[in-house]
Amino acid sequence: MQTPKVVILGAGYGGLITSRQLEKTLLNGEAQVTLINKHDYHYISTQLHKTVAGTASDEKITLHIPDLLKTDKIQFKKGTVQGVNFTSKKVQLESGEFIDYDYLMIGLGFDVSTFGIPGVEENAFKIKSFRSTKAIYNHVLRQFAAYKEDLDPSRLTFAVAGAGFTGIEMIGELIEAMPKLCLKYDIPVSATRIINIEASASVLPGFNKEAIDFTESYFKKNGVELMTSTKILECSPTTITLDNGEELPSRTLIWSGGVRGNTLLEKLDLPISKGRINIDKFLRVQGMENVFCIGDAALFLKEDGTPLPPTAQVAIQQAEVCGPNLIASLRGEQLKAFEYHHKGTVASIGNKAAVGKVFGLKISGLFAALMKQVIEARYLFVLGGPGLVIKQFLKIGKPHSELAISKQK
Ligand SMILES: Cc1cc2nc3c(=O)[nH]c(=O)nc-3n(C[C@H](O)[C@H](O)[C@H](O)COP(=O)(O)OP(=O)(O)OC[C@H]3O[C@@H](n4cnc5c(N)ncnc54)[C@H](O)[C@@H]3O)c2cc1C
Incomplete structure (x- = not known):
């Protein structure tokens, strides 16, 4: 009998942790596993807002994928x-190459939802990948440099759309970055503006009142202009049009308005709702026995019929079940139903403050910020053990490369 081929698409949270599970449990020669990813580095998506603001070095945010694979049970490609043919069981790459599989795991992550608002797709900056966030950082630097020449205030007006989880984390990093950038370019901090635009009546919809109050007063203390109950109608390269009639002169709108599944998923011949693939309780694509899907690409419905949110916490927990289920499938054993256990949510507001709830306990301020670091360290621990935690912790922030990377969609 031929050795079964397992192919994992995407080396994000879901794809990497699934790979770790396979490495731990597969017997030598039991399966031929290939992990495919766009780049040879994994980026820690939960920290991408730091790359936008330049508050963390590239080395802290990205990890070389082959270094994370501990055994030769998994080949990285x-x-x-570009596509998948589910009948002939082949993955097609942009290079024109085809990769055969017997079992497939789709972990292709998220794309940004712009809700068809005119100009947003073309002109707003999206927190989508390491390259996209690096491009925003380079744009920010260019605005500082250009301001020295033309003193155009729109260059130093940084707007963030959305005051949900990602929007708040983005604002927190901008608060920290502005004084450092002003010092670097010899510009007074008073020349900069940070604006947060949110359609709901408060920041952090769905969070507890203490978290909302803490965040709003932290923003006020740090000069953030918070515009709640305000919708963006249109965005041009130099202006943001709001539903209160205001035309905001700004060359930087960072879009944190929401995510959906990777747009590539729509091209696949699979059951899809709201841009995400419908999966069953064993994390298999509905109606398919040899194709699994997890993380932001997957739509998993809870018992009450509501979907699990697109979070790293969900992707990691699913991967911890998906790995064993892949192995059970190829061994012809019983699969395990996935159950989600919500441990809490913590949103950082820069390095020194955060808000959220962990194991039912409401937390805010410095303690919450430390808790956030513990959560990030735990992920590294699951991925690479104590060695990786220490290695990442010791990495001294090298300055960002200021080479312009063209804005990627
Ligand atoms: C700024 C920010 C902060 C966040 N903070 C938190 C948080 O604090 N807590 C939390 O739980 N969640 C948080 N999230 C959400 C979390 O990052 C995602 O839910 C998580 O990354 C999903 O994991 P995934 O494996 O599904 O996808 P991803 O981690 O996005 O991985 C997808 C992988 O697929 C690759 N890929 C995509 N397309 C292709 C292709 N065509 N071919 C090959 N490879 C491809 C990508 O390069 C990537 O490596 C945050 C997200 C953002 C953007």
Whole structure:
């Protein structure tokens, strides 16, 4: 009998932790596993807002994928997935290459939802990948440099759309970055503006009142202009049009208005709702026995019929079940139903403050910020053990490369 081929698409949270599970449990020669990812580095998506603001070095945010694979049970292949033929069981790469599989795991992550608001797709900056966030950082630097020449205030007006989880984390980093950038370019901090635009009546919809109050007063203390109950109608390269009639002169709108599944998923012949693939309780694509899907790409419905949110916490827990289920499938054993256990949510507001709830306990301020670091360290621990935690912790922030990377969609 031929050795079964397992192919994992995407080396994000879901794809990497699934790979770790396979490495731990597969017997030598039991399966031929290939992990495919667009780049040869994994980026820690939960920290991408730090790359936007330049508050963390590239080395802290990205990890070389082959270094994370501990055994030769998994082969890494750098490649961009273009399509999948589920009948002939082949993955097609942009390079024109085809990869055969017997079992497939789709972990292709998220894309940004812009809700068709005119100009947003073309002109707003999206927190989507390491490259996209690096491009925003380079744009920010260019605005500082250009301001020295033309003193155009729109260059130093940084707007963030959305005051949900990602929007708040983005604002927190901008608060920290502004004084450092002003010092670097010899510009007074008073020349900069940070604006947060949110359609709901408060920041952090769905969070507890203490978290909302803490965040709003932290913003006020740090000069953030918070515009709640305000919708963006249109965005041009130099202006943001709001539903209160205001035309905001700004060359930087960072879009944190929401996420959906990777747009590539719509091109696949699979059951899809709201941009995400419908999966069953064993994390298999509905109606398919050899194709699994997890993380932001997957739509998993809870017993009450509501979907699990697109979070790293969900992707990691799903991967911890998906790995064993893949192995059970190829061994012909019983699969385990996935159950989600919510441990809490903590949103950082820069390095020194955060808000949230962990194991039912409401937390805010410095203690919450420390808790956030513990959560990030735990992920590294699951991925690479104590060695990786220490290695990442010791990495001294090298300055960001200021080379312009063209804005990627
Ligand atoms: C700024 C920010 C902060 C966040 N903070 C938190 C938080 O604090 N807590 C939390 O739980 N969640 C948080 N999230 C959400 C979390 O990052 C995602 O839910 C998580 O990354 C999903 O994991 P995933 O494996 O599904 O996808 P991803 O981690 O996005 O991985 C997808 C992988 O697929 C690759 N890929 C995509 N397309 C292709 C292709 N065509 N071919 C080959 N490879 C491809 C990508 O390069 C990537 O490596 C945050 C997200 C953002 C953006």
